[in-house]
Amino acid sequence: MIELKSPAEIDQMRVTGQFVARILSELSTIAGIGVNLLDLENHARGLIRERGARSCYWDYAPPFGRGPFRNVICLSVNDAVLHGLPHDYTLRDGDLLSMDIAVSIDGWVADSAVSVIVGTPAEDDLRIVRATEEALGAAIAAARPGNRLGDVSAAIGAVAADYGYPVNVEFGGHGLGRTMHEAPHVPNKDVAGRGLVLQPGLVLALEPWFARTTDRIVFDADGWTIRTADGLPAAHSEHTVAITEDGPLVLTRRDTEVPRP
Template sequence: MVELKSRAEIERMRVTGRFVADVLSELRERAQVGVNLLDLEKHVRRRIQERGATSCYWDYAPSFGRGPFRNTICLSVNDAVLHGLPFDYTLRDGDVLSMDLAVEIDGWVADSAVTVIVGSASEEDRRLVCATEEALAAAIAVAVPGNRIGDISAAIAGVARSYGYPINTEFGGHGLGRTMHEDPHVPNNGKPGRGFRLVPGLTLALEPWFAATTDRIFTDPDGWTLRSADGSRTAHSEHTIAVTEDGPTVLTLAA
């Protein structure tokens, strides 16, 4: 069931979104060579506690994970792209790190992800990260009343194809608001003009992610982290948006 939000409810989601964006901005600065992933996790825990917020990941137990997730952020390194379980790993020069954060404040959720390159960056890795950012921008641009989910999906896929990257549709974007995952599902590939019609009040998390040379993934032995099947590098970008009468509004922007 798709739940539409009022203007006031969207503004409450924006409050959460700004907090999420601010924390991710802090993590961008902290993700340096020599920093341990667990230190980034500790920073997020502290910020959530200080704000009186609630992590959407803590105790999260979907069918695809192994038991409840006991961390507050997903940290995915190099060939890991989604649901990365923070562990005792020290960042190295050239690592590609995706950071995905979902938080609830006063009953309203926002979800966002960024990918950074630690230290020196290869041209190939820059290109991969850039592709996800461009795909996200393209998806947001078509999230207007009257269009359909398929238009968003096709926009993402169009950017992926222009870069020559394969597309996986097992995991993609989703509705959100009172909970982290709501209807509708937003795959990263689709046909224009198909699917649920976009209307004002619809709130979505759009999240293009690509692996450099494969569209297949597998689950790490930790039971959570999803990795590219061939070990190729990955990247992930995400924003929470609202469809409004005036066009798409990004809710996960820093204050």
């Protein structure tokens, strides 16, 4: 069942969204050569605790995964792209780090992800990060009343095709509101002009993620961390977006972010 949010409820979700944006902005500044993933996890925990917010990841137990998730952020390095389990790993020069976090404030959820390169970036890594950011921008632009869900997914897939990247459709975007995962599912590739008609009040987490040469994924022994089957670095970008009468409203926009078309 798809639940549309009122303008007042979207305003409440925007409060959460700006807090999520703050967390990712701070962690993006902190992440550097010699920083341990557990330091980033602990910093995020401290911010959530100080704000009186609630982690949507803590105790999350979907059909995949091995036991409940007992962290507040997903930290995925290099060929890990989704659901990376924070662990004792020290970031090195050139690492591609994807950070994904969802929290709830006063019962309203926001979800966002960003990929950053630690130290000296490789050109291929810059390219794949840029592709996910451009795809996210294209998806946001398509998230307008009267368009269809397929238009949003097709916009993501078109950017991937332009860059020559295959697209995995097992994991993608989703609705959200009172909970982290609501209908509808938003695949990162589809046919324009079909699917759900977008209406004001629909709030979506749009999250393109790309690997370089494959759409296949493998799971780590921890049951959570998802890696690219080609073993090459991947990237992930995500925003929570509300569809309004005036068009898309990005609820998790970071102050330092340069919007891409």
